[in-house]
Amino acid sequence: MASRLLRGAGALVAQALRARGPNGVALVRSMASGGGVPTDDDQATGLEREVMLAARKGLDPYNMMAPKAASGTKEDPNLVPSITNKRIVGCICEEDNSAVIWFWLHKGETQRCPSCGTHYKLVPHQLAH
DSSP states (O other): OHHHHHHHHHHHHHHHHHTBOTTSOBSSOOTTTTTSSOOHHHHOOHHHHHHHHHHHTTOOTTOOSOOOOOOOSSSSOEEEEESSSEEEEEEOOSTTOOOOEEEEEESSSOEEOTTTOOEEEEEEOOOOO
């Protein structure tokens, strides 16, 4: 048992020595050696970075944020973006209601929620890419 521990410790020491350069300085950068823990801005790449930069400008290219609520009348309906001709919409008719009323919203005129009568309108949306 002791020999296994010594072999394991020896392997760790050998690995640590290999990670050092000729002058004994560690070649691998650790969080403690430089500027600390990297921020989200430092680590974000690809789509995540694109969304972060758009959010700073106040844009929502992929409809990730909650939609802005309108009054829900026929003259001022809630606008629902869609890349197709129809989309399923969930309406929580009362503020303290736990049930969601689901219905299909089709392109064209405004449509009403079958339960509470709030108006919704489908608007075309283009993807950012």
